[in-house]
Amino acid sequence: METTRARALRLLGPLAVLVLVGGCSGGGSSGAREASSTQAAQAVVQKSGSDLQSDYQRVIKDVLPSVVQIQAAGDLGSGVVYDDKGHIVTNAHVVGDGKTFKVTTAHSQDTLSARLVYAYPEQDLAVIKLDEVPSGLRAAEFGDSSKVQVGQITLAMGSPLGLSSSVTQGIVSATGRTVSEGSGSGATIANMVQTSAAINPGNSGGALVDLNSKVIGIPTLAAVDPSFGNSAAPGIGFAIPASMVRTVADQIIKSGKVTDSGRTALGITGRTVVNDSLQPAGVAVVDVKSGGAADKAGIEPGDVITGLGDTDITTIASLTEALAAQNPGDRTSVTFTRNGSATKADVTLGEQ
Template identity: 75%
Template sequence: MDVSRTRARLHLPLAALVCSVALIAGCSSGSGSSPAQDGTTTQAAAPAAANDLQDDYLKVIKDVLPSVVQIRASGDLGSGVVYDDNGHIVTNAHVVGDEKTFKVTTANSEDELTATLVYAYPQQDLAVIKLDKVPDGLKAASFGDSSKVQVGQIVLAMGSPLGLSSSVTQGIVSATGRTVSEGSTGGGTGATIANMVQTSAAINPGNSGGALVDLDGRVIGIPTLAATDPTLGGTAPGIGFAIPASMVTKVADQIIKDGRVTDSGRAALGITARTVVDDDYQAAAGVAVVEVKSGGAADKAGIEPGDIITKIGDTDITTITSLSEALAAEKPGDKVAVTYTRGGSEKTVDVTLGEQ
């Protein structure tokens, strides 16, 4: 399955989730309750449960939506989340693109505010911008613990799909721990991102950089990607991905403190490379090393320009994307076996991974 950024089309109708409770009455005579009374009790339980869930939705939306903003970069629209009381806003790197200044609209005002880029980190598709003037009442969002996110958990996606500011959709967490590669065409960063949260909540163009929120009102992820189905040439409804809150806070905290990312947590070989094809020019056959960073992981292991990497550990490497995905599963300092060919001979060497 290919994955494209959220500006790709993804349409999913908003669904209402209703939880009903069935009450089982005793069947012995003389219980003191009649079938009619039991029926009344059962019918009353379902609306009560639905009302409780609706109240939860309304409370979360009231609490969190004021922290979700619309970001305009040139002609493009995206979303962002207020990170702190100083006017820092976290969003996707592909939302800010190459821009340095932005127009921001908050949920409770139509007035456009101005903001300036602090730093963009395309490798993780995250960026931080800062409002030039912090308006009264600006509310920072609360970020949750990604390690506690569970499959089946109800979530709400908040943002500005198709320019419709302060929009909310709902769904569940469909999976966790997904490694997803973003396309590099049409403004995408080409990033390969690990540990993403998969959700069925509708993520449409403009949702990028917004908030994926649990029913406790905590942001558990930043909606970033929507899946496409290559066999149909269109989107795969109900399959969206969000960068986990733990990575968002790790990157944002470094950007705010140091003006850049100083500890990415992303493993790297320290090479520039390209995909190569087989002798029949029909299929990708590996990754050719074009340049080796001096003193980097590959350099220390003796890998040279011209080598063709075919495996990382037991994982076959056929393309740059597959190499990125294999490295995304590792951490800086991990030792992995790298298999490559040189002059027609296959070699395997242990490499202690560096940091991207």
């Protein structure tokens, strides 16, 4: 798509110049030249629009058969066929506590049965497996998240509000977002892809696709606007990047669980504490994992964490988001109070 549009713009530039030059020249043929140039420019624009429409239709034809609807304990979501063995990747909040599910493919009303392989709420991902793999089931192709660029066109495919095989269109609005889910799994997820493609209830677990027919993310949630009663904020949706999806799904399929999360951990159990004005003031350490990062740094139960590196920590959510921006093995500092005195300790972050 970017190549197509760029090509159109390169063509339109010289044509626009021709129109201006024609309009400035004298002679009775100037009107004819101007009309001819205008018609040529319009033809380029029409061809560009036609090419874009063809791109959309091609991508939908390629990918939509790999997007399924998942019925789980009264809830409805979407999933993406991961391989030809019947594995389907979706969100952990779609499967919930369920163990068995009903699955409907894009081109059939027949209901297929599936079972849970493993759910990983920390990254809001899960893998389920069809009990019987129907003929013609097509696995989606997952792209490289590191190559996703702001401005590229995306299509979101899924079952919003129960409307199966629905497609919405937008662009990549931003990359590298760290987002905390206010409901569902409650996970804090780093490096999410932000998109303007409409993400509605039921889209969760579906596919965010580029114009190369590759899945670049799993739509997971839409932003809400607190000023309007936490209603959905139009055009602000988030998807788990494809590279993380592959990392988690491959481990689940191979080992039945996540063995290497890549998620950073401090190795504590904590709770938000408030000050005398009832404002969040830090994270009280309730328990310290033996041998974990905090334990090795000398942090103890009863300490109140107020900073991680250069980031102020006031709540559990802010600590989780700060950790999500780090990598296991990173060295940083933890600021905390103990018996009313501020202390700072160097820490090598561990893995969740």
